[in-house]
Amino acid sequence: MFQRSVVIAAVFIILxxxxxxxxxxxxxxxxxxxxKVHTVTGGIIENGIILIKNGKFLAVxxxxxxxxxATVIEVxxxxxxxGLIDTHSHLGLGPSGGITEDNEMTSPATPGLRIIDSLHPxxxxxxxxxxxDAIAEGVTTVIARPGSGNVIGGLSALIKLGGETVDEMIxxxxxxxKMAMGARGGALPGYPATRMGTAWTVRKAMNEAQExxxxxxxxxxxxxxxxDATPPKIDLDKEALLQVMKGELPVHIHCGPTxxxxxxxxxxxxFHFKKLSLGHATGGCxxxxxxxxxxxxxxxxxxxxxxxxxxxxxxxxxDCLLRAGVKVNIMTDADVVQQEFLRFQAAMxxxxxxxxxxxxxAITIYPAQLVEAADRLGSIEEGKxxxxxxxxxxxxxxxxxxxxVFINGKLVYEKKGES
Amino acid sequence: xxxxxxxxxxxxxxxxxxxxxxxxxxGVMAIKAGKILxxxxxxxxxxxxxxxxxxxxxxxxxxxxxxxxTVIDASNSTVMPGMIEAHTTIxxxxxxxxxxxxxxxxxxxxQLKVIDALNPFSKDIKEVVFGGITTALITPGxxxxxxxxxxxxxxxxxxxxxxxxxEPAGVKISLGEGPxxxxxxxxxxxxxxxxxxxxxxxxxTDADYYLNQWKEYEKKKATDKEAKKPKxxxxxxxxxxLLEGKLTAFIxxxxxxxxxxxxxxxxxxxxxxxxxxxxDGHKVADEIARRKVSVILSPMGTxxxxxxxxxxxxxxxAILSRAGVKVVIHSDAxxxxxxIRELPLAAAFAVKxxxxxxxxxxAITINAAEILxxxxxIGSIEKGKxxxxxxxxxxxxHYLTRVEKVFINGETVFEKKxxx
Numbered sequence: 001m002f003q004r005s006v007v008i009a010a011v012f013i014i015l016x017x018x019x020x021x022x023x024x025x026x027x028x029x030x031x032x033x034x035x036k037v038h039t040v041t042g043g044i045i046e047n048g049i050i051l052i053k054n055g056k057f058l059a060v061x062x063x064x065x066x067x068x069x070a071t072v073i074e075v076x077x078x079x080x081x082x083g084l085i086d087t088h089s090h091l092g093l094g095p096s097g098g099i100t101e102d103n104e105m106t107s108p109a110t111p112g113l114r115i116i117d118s119l120h121p122x123x124x125x126x127x128x129x130x131x132x133d134a135i136a137e138g139v140t141t142v143i144a145r146p147g148s149g150n151v152i153g154g155l156s157a158l159i160k161l162g163g164e165t166v167d168e169m170i171x172x173x174x175x176x177x178k179m180a181m182g183a184r185g186g187a188l189p190g191y192p193a194t195r196m197g198t199a200w201t202v203r204k205a206m207n208e209a210q211e212x213x214x215x216x217x218x219x220x221x222x223x224x225x226x227x228d229a230t231p232p233k234i235d236l237d238k239e240a241l242l243q244v245m246k247g248e249l250p251v252h253i254h255c256g257p258t259x260x261x262x263x264x265x266x267x268x269x270x271f272h273f274k275k276l277s278l279g280h281a282t283g284g285c286x287x288x289x290x291x292x293x294x295x296x297x298x299x300x301x302x303x304x305x306x307x308x309x310x311x312x313x314x315x316x317x318x319d320c321l322l323r324a325g326v327k328v329n330i331m332t333d334a335d336v337v338q339q340e341f342l343r344f345q346a347a348m349x350x351x352x353x354x355x356x357x358x359x360x361x362a363i364t365i366y367p368a369q370l371v372e373a374a375d376r377l378g379s380i381e382e383g384k385x386x387x388x389x390x391x392x393x394x395x396x397x398x399x400x401x402x403x404x405v406f407i408n409g410k411l412v413y414e415k416k417g418e419s
Numbered sequence: 420x421x422x423x424x425x426x427x428x429x430x431x432x433x434x435x436x437x438x439x440x441x442x443x444x445x446g447v448m449a450i451k452a453g454k455i456l457x458x459x460x461x462x463x464x465x466x467x468x469x470x471x472x473x474x475x476x477x478x479x480x481x482x483x484x485x486x487x488x489t490v491i492d493a494s495n496s497t498v499m500p501g502m503i504e505a506h507t508t509i510x511x512x513x514x515x516x517x518x519x520x521x522x523x524x525x526x527x528x529x530q531l532k533v534i535d536a537l538n539p540f541s542k543d544i545k546e547v548v549f550g551g552i553t554t555a556l557i558t559p560g561x562x563x564x565x566x567x568x569x570x571x572x573x574x575x576x577x578x579x580x581x582x583x584x585x586e587p588a589g590v591k592i593s594l595g596e597g598p599x600x601x602x603x604x605x606x607x608x609x610x611x612x613x614x615x616x617x618x619x620x621x622x623x624t625d626a627d628y629y630l631n632q633w634k635e636y637e638k639k640k641a642t643d644k645e646a647k648k649p650k651x652x653x654x655x656x657x658x659x660x661l662l663e664g665k666l667t668a669f670i671x672x673x674x675x676x677x678x679x680x681x682x683x684x685x686x687x688x689x690x691x692x693x694x695x696x697x698x699d700g701h702k703v704a705d706e707i708a709r710r711k712v713s714v715i716l717s718p719m720g721t722x723x724x725x726x727x728x729x730x731x732x733x734x735x736x737a738i739l740s741r742a743g744v745k746v747v748i749h750s751d752a753x754x755x756x757x758x759i760r761e762l763p764l765a766a767a768f769a770v771k772x773x774x775x776x777x778x779x780x781x782a783i784t785i786n787a788a789e790i791l792x793x794x795x796x797i798g799s800i801e802k803g804k805x806x807x808x809x810x811x812x813x814x815x816x817h818y819l820t821r822v823e824k825v826f827i828n829g830e831t832v833f834e835k836k837x838x839x
Contacts, residue, residue: 302754307546313836314549337755341721344756344764347818398767398818 029053029070030409034078034390040365041379050080052386055409060380075390078403081360082380083140083387084342085367088252088279088299088331091142091339092123092130103149108184108191108198109205111244112236113154115144116173119166130339131161136413137340138389138402141171141367141377148180148254148279151192151201155240156252158371160387162407175371176250176277177240181260199263206271209241250275252299258283265294277370279331282306285315288324297327297370300362302337304330304348318362319354329370330362347396356396385409447471447488448829450808456499456815458785459799468498470806473828478800493810496823499780500800501553501807502762503787505715505747506669506695508560509759510541520560522567523601526609527622529590530653531567533557534579548574549833550760551809551822556588556791561597561671564609564618565590568657569669571791573807575827584793589667589693590657592619595677596727616680623688626658633659661690667792668692669715673727675699682710693747693790697739698731704742713745713790718769722752736782737773746774747790748782767816780815805829 030052037048039060049066051058066072094100101118104110123130134142141160146153155174163169179202183194192198215232222229243249251273253264261281268276277297278284284291284298285306291298300318308315322328330346332339346359368378376385386409393400405413448470455463457478467482468475484490511533512519519536522528537557538544547555554573559566568587576582594615603610609618632649639646660666670681673696685692694700694714700707707714716739720731740746750757750765757765766779774782788798796805806829813820825833 304755305546305758305760307542309542312545314546332755335723337721337752337757338724341719341756344721344818348756348761351818351821396818398764398816399771401771 027054027409029058029067030073030386030406031066031070032073032075032078032080032388032390033066034075034080036079037380038079038081038360038395039380040082040361041381047076048080050380050388052406052409055386057380057382057384057386059382073390073404075403077392079391079393079395079400080380081138081389081391081395082364082378083385083389083405083407084138084363085141085329085371085377086139086331086334086339086342086363087143087277087329087367087370088301089142089144089334089339090147090336091134091144091334092120092128093118093144093147094124100147102145102147102153104146104154105149105188105191108150108201109152110146110150110154110237111152111177111205111240113146114157114174115146115154116157116166116170119144119157119159119169121163121166121169130335132413134334134339134342135161135405135407136402137343138391138395138405139339139342140387140389140405140407142334142339143175143252143371145252146178148178149184151180151184151198152205152241153178153180155249158373160407162410162412171373171376172371174240174243174249176252176275177244178252178254179264180254181264182254182256195259195263199267202267203270205237205241206245209238209245212238213242213245244273245271247272247274250277252277252279254279255281256283258286261287261291265290265296268294268296275370275372277329280333281321282317284317284326285320285324288321288326291321292325295327297329297366299329299331299370300349301331301345302333304345305352314352316349316352316354318349318359319352322354322358322362327366327370328358328362329367330359343395344398347398350396360395447476447485448491448806449482449484449488450491450493450498450810451484452493452498452810453495454497455800456497456780457800458500458781459801465494468800468806468808470826470829473806473830475800475802475804475806477802491810491824493823497811497813497815498800499551499809499811499815500784500798500804501809501825501827502551502783503747503791503798504547504552504555504759504762505749505787505791506558507555507749507759508558509543509547509555510537510539510557511559512536513538513541513543518560520558520566521562521601522559523562526563526598526602526607526615527565527618527654528559528563528567529565529622529655529657531559532570532587533559533567534570534572534583534586537570537572537579537582539577539579539582544574547759548825548827549822550758550762551811551825551833552759552762553807553809553825553827553832554584554788554793554797556669558669559591561593562601563591563593564598564615565592565622565658567591568666571793573827575830575832584796585791587657587660587666588791589669590661591669591671592681593671594619594680595671595673596725597671612677612680616684619684620687622654622658623662623684626655626662627688629655630659630662662688664689664691666691667790669695671695673698673725674730675702677727678703679706682706682712685710685712696728698728698735700744701732701735701738702730704739704744707739708743713747713786714739715747715749715787715790717749717752717757717765718772718774719757719765721755721757733768733772735772736769736779737775740774740778740782745786745790746778746782747787748779749787763815763820764818767818770816776816 037045093102157173158175159169365378368374455466469477508520558569570586572582609615718736785798788794810824
């Protein structure tokens, strides 16, 4: 009897829930009619219509019927792109040249640090408005990373730039482990002073993590025989590296010249890093085939053009890597270049010869693919998050202004004044 | 016999003259341009620029081209004067080297000369030339209160003397966070803003005393041949020249309070001065305009934002320019879209912020030449000026416009390769 009434009550609650939630969650459809829609994955649609509902794209195309009661936004001169994504950012983590919140330079290996514990949802002084500035220029998603002060910097987070709390902003945490090649830390005590010292720091940490894993494995075996076996002490740093070792966590490595790139690749193979990506990689062109062969992606920037001393000419790094078959993202490395200049970083690549559609992909769908979130981000497609930017012209032209920005179907920026 | 000889001499002479004439003729270069942005005399559509011995000898619409002239066909392109980066430290330090622009062993080092640190073979310099920048003010950094003596140099040459256009070009002074942080960390004066201002004031007061000693000596010498000559002080020499108005003070300052401190010092010592940085200039535009002080600024703030540059706005150049301030645009970042090589795009950002297009063009050419004191040589396409020219594929403010060719002193220093 009691059981039955519980079941009935439960059914009632579920049913009423079904009734209540659809009506409460039912948002008005937003329809955007724009002169040009860069879907990124489905070509460019002239005079396209985008329908948004419940924070997602409901439909995109030409001549789509706009449902009755929809909020219609008419931008006949507007150019729409997906929200822009920067996979290498330190946005709002403190003043450059001062003590920053992204570099815990008290030890060269700090894999247990979590960048989300340093993030402020608006940005720290002097960047207290940096998130809003970034949104106002169309950047909607970034990977916030520990800096490159340490050899192993800590855990990065994939965040959207809309939200009142950091937790609200997180798409995925941890996103990856941040490392850095080259001589780090300068003359700081306890820091490697050479490149080989840096590589050793990684190797040592990974070996210690392996020992730690072995200790736990031993404990598990021991426990089968002896229930009172003492477990090893939990080590947060090694726990984080264990995720890398098991292939659960991608690795992103800051690299400069070719020597650093080759070391990063070597370490990656030695420790079976899953989804290795490199940041900056200014010497990447010389080993582009090696990178392509191994499926190592490169996030290019903030230096877009690299001076080739032998040939005395500027090399377009993003374009050169792309042509060799490397997966390329374009970054600002905010605030080395301020976050809001992401589209102009891509414009630089175009100026010196990169295909404009590829450059757009390098700040939309390619980043989405790199972070394994292409089911939600990076293009204007049915079912994806409604993150989009409406420009008043060519998104890469300096004179072009952002008219509106949506994140998860919500208007988060609107240009004041004439429009 | 004598007559014959003189006739022969005459013939030889005539041939000689002819030969000289021909060779000079061969040295003429003519650029046929789709558009010439002269800067000081408007735009000439389908114009011609004649160059000889590194100088512009003629510019105009329907100029006859001497038959022997080397013709450069830029009839689908735009020609503008070589651009000027009015405040940079490039060439003072190669990548991966120890810092080279700040002698942080002493906060006041007016005696230092950048030419003693400048590497003519710096790859940073080469990169900048690729962007059509032909001249730069190379200056000490912002960590010393008085950093030293900048120089205006052409960005080509194998020796400093080949590069220098003007040296010393002034004295570099810096207020605000730079010296405060550098010396505060060492627990030395200046660890505050007032400390920095005091050091400038003290140095200039010392220089005033020094100048008077020399004036007195000159006076005494007229009557007394035995008059004792004051000791030459390398630190005070350039500061004395500042007080005499023979050198310009380039004062780096960003925040409103630092700008006002700079203006106070300028008033007090009647300095010929230029404000550099000036992120908050838009807040005190009238104060700057009233004193007829010019500014060198970066309008976009693409680069790392410091606490004292947090209020930088894209409208800064426009607001100052409209208030009547002579504005020079420079690029203070080293990477990405803010790189010095992309100077015209820095100016494009100022246009986006409301600055008049022509003013923005002047801000990277003639205005810079004027405040650096070299407008008789560079900054516009005018007869008699140095043939520092940039051939562009189109509008300098459009992001797709590429530099096709760069000339310094009439010599090609960059030429775009076909494939890219």
